[in-house]
Amino acid sequence: MMQAVNTAASAFETDFWKDANLRKxxxxxxxxxxxxxxxxxxxxxxxxxxxxxxxxxxxxxxxxAVAKSGPYGGLVAPPSIHILLMFACTPADDxxxxxxxxxxxxxxxxxxxxxxxxxxxLQARALDKFIKRERLFVVHDNVFFNQNGDVICSGRxxxxxxx
Amino acid sequence: MTATFxxxxxxxxxxxxxxxxxxxxxxxxxxxxxxxxxxxxxxxxMKGDFGKTNFGGIIMHGMxxxxxxxxMLTDWAQPPxxxxxxxxxxxxxxxxxxxxxxPTGVIKxxxxTSKSRWVLIEVMVTNQGGEKVAAGEAMIEFPATAEAGPSTx
Numbered sequence: 303m304m305q306a307v308n309t310a311a312s313a314f315e316t317d318f319w320k321d322a323n324l325r326k327x328x329x330x331x332x333x334x335x336x337x338x339x340x341x342x343x344x345x346x347x348x349x350x351x352x353x354x355x356x357x358x359x360x361x362x363x364x365x366x367a368v369a370k371s372g373p374y375g376g377l378v379a380p381p382s383i384h385i386l387l388m389f390a391c392t393p394a395d396d397x398x399x400x401x402x403x404x405x406x407x408x409x410x411x412x413x414x415x416x417x418x419x420x421x422x423x424l425q426a427r428a429l430d431k432f433i434k435r436e437r438l439f440v441v442h443d444n445v446f447f448n449q450n451g452d453v454i455c456s457g458r459x460x461x462x463x464x465x
Numbered sequence: 466m467t468a469t470f471x472x473x474x475x476x477x478x479x480x481x482x483x484x485x486x487x488x489x490x491x492x493x494x495x496x497x498x499x500x501x502x503x504x505x506x507x508x509x510x511m512k513g514d515f516g517k518t519n520f521g522g523i524i525m526h527g528m529x530x531x532x533x534x535x536x537m538l539t540d541w542a543q544p545p546x547x548x549x550x551x552x553x554x555x556x557x558x559x560x561x562x563x564x565x566x567x568p569t570g571v572i573k574x575x576x577x578t579s580k581s582r583w584v585l586i587e588v589m590v591t592n593q594g595g596e597k598v599a600a601g602e603a604m605i606e607f608p609a610t611a612e613a614g615p616s617t618x
Contacts (some may be wrong), residue, residue, distance in 0.1 A: 314499055316495075316499075316501040317501070318501050318502055318503060319503070348497075351493075351496060351497045352497040352498070352532075354493065354497065355490070355493045355494045355496070355497035355498070355529075355532070356484075356494075356497075356529065356532035356533055356535075356536055357482065357484060357533070357536065358532075358536050360536075360539065360540065360543070362543070373546065380532075380535060380536070380539060381535055381539065381549050381552075382528075382531055382532045382535035382536075382552075385498045385500075385528045385531065385532060386497060386498050386499060388500075389498060389499035389500050390499055399502070401502060401503045401504075401510070402502070402503070402504065402510075402515065403502060404504070404515065405526075405527045405528065405556065406555070406556065407527075407553070407554055407555035407556060407601075408528070408531065408553070408554060409551070409552070409553035409554075409601075410551065410552055410553075411550060411551045412548075412549060412550055412551065464515070
């Protein structure tokens with residue numbers, strides 16, 4: 303089946319309450335079960351916006367002429383671009399978007415940089431869930447790939463579910 | 466000064482620029498990350514309790530800390546052709562509009578493996594009161610030689 307490729311500019315639902323009732327609550331999340339994800343075309347504009355939000359001024363992300371003579375032979379995204387990719391590749395009914403979900407910490411390993419123009423895919427799942435100090439935790443793990451099947455980065459995190 | 470693997474010593478400090486947090490900076494991070502969780506947008510929602518926690522108003526995305534630490538590490542690693550390979554972080558305190566936060570790193574150890582060289586760094590973000598709001602660990606790879614080092618392309 304053909305699947306539409308997400309871009310930041312098109313059709314991203316910014317109201318996280320919408321479809322909230324479709325999302326799995328902690329009880330329904332099955333560790334090990336793959337999450338449905340969406341391919342996402344990373345644009346230079348999205349990278350520029352991300353850079354602006356964290357004060358990145360590195361020309362490898364922003365200045366094509368400088369980046370061309372740099373270590374990657376062209377523009378790349380900062381390693382932490384997975385912060386954007388996580389939501390860009392996540393459908394609106396996914397539990398990652400449940401309002402009140404608190405991020406308790408993350409760890410990421412970086413292989414190669416994402417580049418503007420890449421079509422990025424995500425393989426993701428809940429890996430574990432547990433209760434600690436009356437809070438409901440879910441451990442999620444994630445791997446981002448480019449259109450050549452190369453791993454860009456992989457990471458896992460813990461979220462505390464809204465109750 | 467550009468760091469070299471040989472010259473680095475445990476206890477060496479890395480510093481990133483201070484980052485003023487505002488309602489506007491948080492809103493910009495929503496747009497840049499596509500994370501529109503009401504924790505970061507909706508003051509009315511944030512008047513409520515989260516279990517035993519009440520934040521009293523919107524809070525910054527924890528991953529904004531992560532982005533600031535990443536910026537510090539890549540700015541430090543790039544001049545000596547080192548590569549940012551791993552970052553793990555935990556959030557310790559919420560960050561709110563009006564706070565100013567600053568990332569720092571402390572070199573903890575160096576490790577030579579069969580094919581490369583690694584620097585382990587303790588990282589943290591502190592607020593204007595000197596309180597730690599985020600803490601973690603990072604790994605930076607200093608490829609031994611261009612031939613022996615793994616491809617970065």
